[in-house]
Amino acid sequence: MKHQIQDIASLHTSSIPPEDFFLLLSFVSRKSKEYLIAHPEHRLSEIAYHTLVSLIRRRMNHEPIAFITGHKEFYGFDFSVDRTTLVPRPETESLVELVLEDLDRHIGRLPSRHSSIPRKPLALIDVGTGSGNILLSILKTLEKKSLSTKFSCFGLDISSEAIALAKKNARALHPLIRARFLQSDLLRAIPFRTFDRFASVHILANLPYLKKELYRRCPPDVKEYEPETALVSEAQGCAHMERLLGEIAVLHSIFPELPFDIWLEISPEQTTLLPKRIRRLLPASQFDFQKDLTQRYRFVHIALHA
Ligand SMILES: C[S@@+](CC[C@H](N)C(=O)[O-])C[C@H]1O[C@@H](n2cnc3c(N)ncnc32)[C@H](O)[C@@H]1O
Known part of the structure; x- marks a missing residue:
C-alpha cells in the first residue's frame, strides 16, 4: 500500500x-x-x-528534530549533532557575526604583508565548542575572504564526546584555515608559553550560563535530551564565565602587552551581575553588552588592550 x-x-x-x-x-x-x-x-x-x-x-x-535527523543548520552550514552537546541555537549566529566584524577590525590594523615587522598569527579560541558550530562557521566565512592573515585556532570542550563531534564536523566542512580541537577544562589544554607567539587573542565562548531556576523551567525537549552540563552553571549562571575570566587575568599578568578580545554569550539578566565580576577580575578592561536579533542582551564583549 x-x-x-x-x-x-x-x-x-x-x-x-x-x-x-x-x-x-x-x-x-x-x-x-x-x-x-x-x-x-x-x-x-x-x-x-x-x-x-x-x-x-x-x-x-519531545525529542528535538535535530537529534532525530542528526543535523542542524547553523549560519548556513550543515552540522552533525548528537546528545553529547547542545543543539546550536539561532541566537548564537549573532556571535559569529560579532566576532567576524571584530576580526576584520584587527586584521585592518595589522602591519601590511610588505612590512618588515614579523606578522604573528591571531589566536582564535572557542571555549565550550560543542559541535564546533561557532568556530567552524567563522573559519568557513573567513576562507571566502582569501586572507593572508595567519590564524592559530583552537576549539576546546570539557567533553571528549563533544570534541569527537566537532572533529567530525571539521572533517565534513574542511575549512582551509585549520583548527585544533582539544578536550580541555576551559583554557587548560593550551600551555601558557604558546600565548607568546600570538599578535592578539580572540576568545569566544558560549559556555553553560543558565541558573538552576531557569533550567528547571526549560521545556522537556531541553531537559530530557540535552546535557545539563552544557547548560547549567553555578553562581546564578556566571561560574563558568567567572572562572574563564580568572584564567585570562593570569594570562594578562604574564603577557601585559598582548591584546585580548573576549566574546561571551550570556543570559539577558546577567547584564546586572557581570559588570562587578568583570571589573574585579579584569580591572584594566573595557566592556559592553550587545543584543541578539530579538533585541535581548545576549553577548558581552570585553576588550583588554595595553
Ligand atoms: C552551551 S554549550 C555550547 C555549545 C556550542 N558552542 C554552541 O554554541 O552551540 C556549552 C558547551 O560547553 C562545554 N563545557 C562545559 N563546561 C566546560 C568547561 N569547564 N570547559 C570547557 N567546556 C565546557 C559543554 O560540554 C558544552 O559543549
Missing part, C-alpha cells in the same frame, strides 16, 4: 506542529519541504511511511 502525503499530513499534523511534520517528511522522503508542499499527491513507500510514523512518535516524546 502506498501512502499519499495529503492523507498522512491530515492524520499527523495534529500530533506535532506542521513545521516539524514537514521537516521529518523531508528527511524521510529526501525531498525538499517546498517540493512536498507543492506535491500533496506524492506517495511514500511502505518503509518510508513506517519510518516517518516512528520519527513522529519520537518527536511527540
Whole structure:
C-alpha cells in the first residue's frame, strides 16, 4: 500500500506542529519541504511511511528534530549533532557575526604583508565548542575572504564526546584555515608559553550560563535530551564565565602587552551581575553588552588592550 502525503499530513499534523511534520517528511522522503508542499499527491513507500510514523512518535516524546535527523543548520552550514552537546541555537549566529566584524577590525590594523615587522598569527579560541558550530562557521566565512592573515585556532570542550563531534564536523566542512580541537577544562589544554607567539587573542565562548531556576523551567525537549552540563552553571549562571575570566587575568599578568578580545554569550539578566565580576577580575578592561536579533542582551564583549 502506498501512502499519499495529503492523507498522512491530515492524520499527523495534529500530533506535532506542521513545521516539524514537514521537516521529518523531508528527511524521510529526501525531498525538499517546498517540493512536498507543492506535491500533496506524492506517495511514500511502505518503509518510508513506517519510518516517518516512528520519527513522529519520537518527536511527540519531545525529542528535538535535530537529534532525530542528526543535523542542524547553523549560519548556513550543515552540522552533525548528537546528545553529547547542545543543539546550536539561532541566537548564537549573532556571535559569529560579532566576532567576524571584530576580526576584520584587527586584521585592518595589522602591519601590511610588505612590512618588515614579523606578522604573528591571531589566536582564535572557542571555549565550550560543542559541535564546533561557532568556530567552524567563522573559519568557513573567513576562507571566502582569501586572507593572508595567519590564524592559530583552537576549539576546546570539557567533553571528549563533544570534541569527537566537532572533529567530525571539521572533517565534513574542511575549512582551509585549520583548527585544533582539544578536550580541555576551559583554557587548560593550551600551555601558557604558546600565548607568546600570538599578535592578539580572540576568545569566544558560549559556555553553560543558565541558573538552576531557569533550567528547571526549560521545556522537556531541553531537559530530557540535552546535557545539563552544557547548560547549567553555578553562581546564578556566571561560574563558568567567572572562572574563564580568572584564567585570562593570569594570562594578562604574564603577557601585559598582548591584546585580548573576549566574546561571551550570556543570559539577558546577567547584564546586572557581570559588570562587578568583570571589573574585579579584569580591572584594566573595557566592556559592553550587545543584543541578539530579538533585541535581548545576549553577548558581552570585553576588550583588554595595553
Ligand atoms: C552551551 S554549550 C555550547 C555549545 C556550542 N558552542 C554552541 O554554541 O552551540 C556549552 C558547551 O560547553 C562545554 N563545557 C562545559 N563546561 C566546560 C568547561 N569547564 N570547559 C570547557 N567546556 C565546557 C559543554 O560540554 C558544552 O559543549
